[in-house]
Amino acid sequence: MKVAVIGGGWAGLAAAVDLTAAGVATTVYEAGRVPGGRARSVSIDGRTLDNGQHILLGAYRDILDVMRRIGADPERLFERRPLQVVDDAGFRLALPGWPAPLNVAWALLTAHGVGWREKVATARWMQGLKARGFRLAAEATVADWLDGAGQTGELRRHLWEPLCLAALNLPAGRASAQVFANVLRDSLGSRRREDTDLLLPRVDLGRLLPGPASHWLAAHGATLRFSTRIEALEATPSMSRSPANASPRRSSPSPRNMRARCGRK
């Protein structure tokens, strides 16, 4: 089987590593000149800069596992610290190095710049979320969800909204509440203390995953095509030979009978 991965950001590279490890002939098509997508390093006037600061959470277990498998040791490449959110408006939330969920409960109770009423309401809200397995009754934006839950105070301004923007790359008004609830489940709601940690890169972004993954892929027989934008996906003739009585699901295009049209920059 041959598989084309469109996009060499962290998601595409991780998919390509898994496919290649499973013995699939994989080609990554990346529009940019370098791998990494939004979390990449760029070279400007001979200096290597990151495309914006990135932090990871211990909860990003899958990508940390991919890094280990390609020889990019997260323990060496990140500085691991208990989560701490501090800003110059007097807000401070610091997790102690205790087991979860005690560390989160303590951080919430001792947060600076947050009133007691809000702390208690937030602790109850988090408990309720946990009890429901962080599953929401209906899809909504993070902003609407927080409004509905009465999360309209300091924790929203200094914690939930910045966390939403950092983890989902979307402001609360546009991000999915269920996806954000999943982030809370896997991080602050986790029973593993390590999941709540902050991971601060010790090296530039390109040396965390994009560089090591590209080398690993090339060394394991995958093909990487940079500066190559996929412009269209076209069905190949094998599609039109689908049985007339095939169900829509069976006759829908699959990678096996799609052809990519690409252009080099």
Ligand SMILES: Cc1cc2nc3c(=O)[nH]c(=O)nc-3n(C[C@H](O)[C@H](O)[C@H](O)COP(=O)(O)OP(=O)(O)OC[C@H]3O[C@@H](n4cnc5c(N)ncnc54)[C@H](O)[C@@H]3O)c2cc1C
């Ligand atoms: C400034 C900034 C700071 C951030 N900070 C954090 C943070 O602290 N913590 C955090 O968890 N997240 C952060 N994020 C979000 C994080 O960078 C993204 O969620 C993540 O990198 C997305 O990876 P991805 O592979 O899904 O997508 P992308 O990184 O968007 O990768 C998609 C790739 O596909 C390529 N592509 C698109 N279309 C085509 C095509 N037709 N043909 C070929 N190639 C194509 C693109 O060039 C790109 O390389 C931040 C984002 C930004 C911009």
